[in-house]
Amino acid sequence: MGHIVIENLRKEYSNRRHFSRSPGSNPAEYREIIRVLDDINLEFEDGEMVSILGPSGCGKSTLLRIIAGFDKATSGSIRIDQKEVKGPSPNHIFVFQHSALLPWMTVRQNVGLGLRNIEDKVRMEEKIKEYIEMVELGGFEHHYPYQLSGGMQRRAELARAIAANPDVLFMDEPFTGLDFLTHMRSREETVNVHEYIGKTILFVTHDIDDALIMGDRIVVLGGKPSRVKMERTLHFPRPRDFEKYPELGKLRSEVFLMLGVPYAV
């Protein structure tokens, strides 16, 4: 299960200043409070693919990290399946922006991280093989991450994440740094994997097309501090195409405008 409820979430950072701006003010005022996220209320259904969009620096990665339990919210609550998020958990696996495969482990060992508690070693090996083949990395089991291309590394990390059988998968800009064709292929693979496993996937991106083509729901953040500027469920069947669905194209222009680009070129 992966039903997520976010209520009144707020995130603030305090910047410590060495000198106060006005002489005579008390030390507590030396701190400058920067509010990044404010008044975030969202609810995601189990099995949804949610894309979170926003300009860079708007705190979308921070939001994702808070939901995943890697960061603490200043106030508000996050519940996944009625349970308050208190920290990272193997039920909520995070796929990091830059490859977080352990470089001293082979593909097989990395994918096996989430399966290492299976008692029956034969079954464990079978499972590992199954997930490696799912992302089409068969034959690369004994390769180290540095021996793989960028796209293959992302696939291996995706396999590692799914192998842990999490209720929720978090992906922080999963396609950055990939070349165009690999990007397109990874997009398709992620959609296929989502269809196959049916788990909730939250992914953060600044690529509007990724968000609209992949997401069951899109959330647009913006402003200072960031709030939810738009939340929309997308019922368009896949494969999606902006020409096939003029309404999707209209939404695309709308999002572009919202993010500060007057018209989509």
Add this chain to the structure above:
Amino acid sequence: MKSTLDSKNLPILLPVLAFSLVLMIWELMVRVGCWSTDVFPEPLRVIISMGELISDGTLFKHVISSLFRVTIGFYLAIALGIPLGMLLGRREIVKHLFNPVIQFLRPISPLAWIPLSMLWFGIGDKPAVFLIFLSSFFPLVVSTTAAVISINPVFFQVAANFNFNRLEVITKIIIPAILPSIFTALRISLGIAWLVVVAAEMIAVKSGLGYLILDSRNALRMDYVIDGMIVIGAIGLFIDFFMKRLGRIDSVFWASATR
């Protein structure tokens, strides 16, 4: 002629050339110099006396006792220094507590500890082993700490995400992550340990390469002194070569490949 000079043979050929050059300069200096050959023996005499030392077994005995002391002292330094370095790297409070003391003790040459170590441990292997331990302990602690601090924090987040217990964090994240820098640190500190063993053996023992040199000086056998120096250099070269090879094993190689 051209085939022997291709790039494949160069790494062997050039060092041989350099060593021959040193030998020639040495021979030349003996011939034109004003020292008697008892004070500055020529290469041939040194080689002949090397043969004597090898055939009567004394050289072998001295090499073994030197290597034995280095091994014990070095293992002690590894066993205590690396865990301490890991603790310092992971626990901010421990680091703030001990780091100033370590940085204070570190620049004190192991040789300055000679008087105290002789009084504490008496005559024999113990003071020498203690000095070798000191010489490699501090570099190992400092470089282990630095290596642990520089581990990419994402790996610890992965560990938390996959619910690693404390032992797994150490064995699956910290140790493999620092292994490449540890190998470099081991290589450097073993070199220092080998430097110190000779000095340590000049004070409190009756065996080892340091003792061989000191004893030969007392007997005015400069050819034996030079023999000792040559063997020390050769073993140092071999140790360094061996440690470099260790850095190429698979579990360490990822670092040089990703750099």
